[in-house]
Amino acid sequence: MTQFMLKRIVTVAVVLLAVNAMIYGLARYLDEWVFPHNTKEGALMIATFFDADMPAQPPQIMTMARDYVGYLGGVLRGDLGNRNNTPIIITITDKLPKSLVLLGLSLLVASLLGILGGALSVSTKTHQTTALAAMLTTGGYSIPAFYFTIALIALLMMFGPQMGRSRTLLPLNGYGLDEHLILPTLALALRPAAEIARLTSEMLAEEMGKRYVLTARAKGLPWRLVILRHIFPNLAPAIVAMIGNSMRYQISSLVIIEWVFLWPGLGKTVIDTVSMTRGFVINSWHPLTMVAVISTLTLVALLASLLAQVVTWVVDPRLREQHAPAAG
C-alpha cells in the first residue's frame, strides 16, 4: 500500500516539476525576447499588434536555468515572487479555495445527477440503454462550456430585466457562497454529469444480465434495492476512476466558467493574465503570476486524479487483494 502511494506521489511531483519548468521557460521567453520591456512605448507597440524589431538574441539557457533554480529555492521557502509589491502566494491562497469550492461542488452535483440519470435511462425490462439516453449524454458531452452558460444567462434575462423586473432570478456573476454558487456549479457540472450518466447506464445495462442480479430478483428484492445494494458497489470504482481521468477537461471548463461568471478563482486569473479579447493585452501580464497559477492548477488536477485513484483503491477490495495477497 505504501509503495503504491509512494510511486504515485513521486509521479505527481515529477510531473509538476516538469510542467513548472516548461511554463517558466515559456514565460521568461515571452517576457524577455518577445515583449519589449514594460515601457510605455513597448506597451503601445504591443497594443497595436506591431511585430516590430524584436531583439534578436538567442535564448540564453544557462542564465534561465540558474534563475529557475533560484526560483525553485524561493518556492520551497514559500516565496513565489511579487507582483506590484503583493506576494504572489497571497494571490494563490486567496483564490485557490474559491476555485476548489466550485470544482468540488460541481463534481458532487455531477455525480448525483449523473448516477440518477444513468440509472433512469436503463430499462429494467429489456436491460438495454435507450437510444434517446445515448443521444442526451452525447449531447451533454459535446456542449461547449460556455454555450450552456449563455443559454442559462439568456433564459434568466428573459425572465428578468426584459420582463420589467429589476434583476434576474439568480445572480449572474460575482462571488458568494450563496445563490451565486448555483449557476456556475450547474454549468460546470454538465459535462461530467453526461459522462457519468453514460458510464452508469452502460455498466448498469451490462450488469443487469448477470446471474447475481437474477438471484437477487428471484429472492424477491425490488429493483431499487438490487441496484443500490448489489450493482452499485461494482460501478463505484469505475465511476470514481472516470472522474479522476476527467479532471483535465474539468479544469479547462473551470477556467471558462469562472471567466463568464466573473468568479474570482484561479481560472479567471489565468484569463486575466493572457486575455486578448479587447485587443490590448499588457497591463495584466506578469510572468511569475502565470507560472504560479498554472502550476497550481496542474497540481490541483494531479492531486484530484491521485485522490480518485486512492478512493478506487479503498472502494474496490479486489485491487487491495492483488497487491497484498492474503496470508494463509
Added chain:
Amino acid sequence: MQNNTKSGFLLNAGMVIGLLLVALTIITALIGPNIAPHDPMEQNLVIKPGVTRFMAPPFPPGTPGYWLGSDMFGRDTLSRLLWAVRPTLLMALFIATTRLILGIILGAVEGWFATKQVGDSARSLREFSASIPLLIFAIVLLFVFQFQQGSIWAFVIALSVTGWTGTALIVAERVRLVRREPYIEAARALGAGEWHILVRHVIPQINTLLPVLLSLEMGSVLLILAELGFLGFYAGGRQQATLVTGSAATMDLPIMIPGFPELGQMLANSWTQFFQNPFLTIITGTVFFLTIFAFMMLGESLKRRVMKGDWPSARFGLARIFASQKLKPDDRVADI
C-alpha cells in the same frame, strides 16, 4: 457477447442522426458560400425596411433580408455563418489529422512494445501529457505564438502537443489485444519478420478504428476551438481600425474589426456585444454546438459498434458494411 444497444442493424438511431448532421455540416462547408444571400463582409450601417422606417445595426433576427440578424456592423449573420463553416472545418480537419497521426504512432509503439522499455516510456509520456490541463496549455502556447505572426500553425501545435492522448489510448489498447492473437504467433512461427507482421496483420486492425478516431477527434478539436474562440483566440484575421469620437476631449479608440468570417472569431466578437445583441452569440453557439454534436454522435455510435466487435473487418469491404445483418461470432476474420 451480449448486445446491449437497442437495434441489431448496422445502423442504429444514433448513427443515423450523426451521419445526417455530419453530412449537413460538410455540405454547408462545400456550398455554403455559394448560397449565402449577402456578402459576408458588406457592412450595412443603415437599412430601410419600410418606406419610413430606418434601422441601425445590430438587427434582430427576423428582419426581412437578414433572417438571423446581424452583428453590430450590419453584416448578415446567416451569410457569415454559411461562409464561416468552411475555414473552421478545414482547420479542425487539419488539427484532427495531426493529432490522429501522432496518437496512432505513439499508441502503436506503446501497445506493441507493451512489456519493454520503449512501451513503458511511451505510456509515461502519454500519462504525462494527459495530466496537463489542455485548455490552459493551449492558451499559453497560443499566447506565445500569436505575437509572432501566429496563424493556423499556432493552433495546430498548441492543440496537438498534448491532444493526442485520447487516440493513443484507444490505439494502444487495440494493439495490445492484437498482439496476443494466435495468428500473430503463427505468422512468427512461419518465419514472418516483425515489419511484415506489423504491416499485414496489425495495421488492418487499426484501419477499422480510423472512422471512429477521426470523428471523435474532430468533435474534440471543434470543442476546444469553440472554447478558445470564445476566449478570444481565433485564427481569423483582424483589422485595426479607429473609432473616431466626435469630441476633441476623448481619444480616438483603436478597435478591432473582425475580418473574414470564421466560427471561433464570430463567437469571440459576439461575446463582447452580448448584452446588446444576445442573439448573435446564441445562434453562433448553436451552430458550433451542432457541428460538435454531429461528429461526437457519429464517433460515439461507431465506437460502440467497433468495441462490441460487430464491425466488419477491413477485408470485407463495402458490401458487408451496407448489409443489414449482424455478423455472427464465427464470421470474425482471423487469417494468417
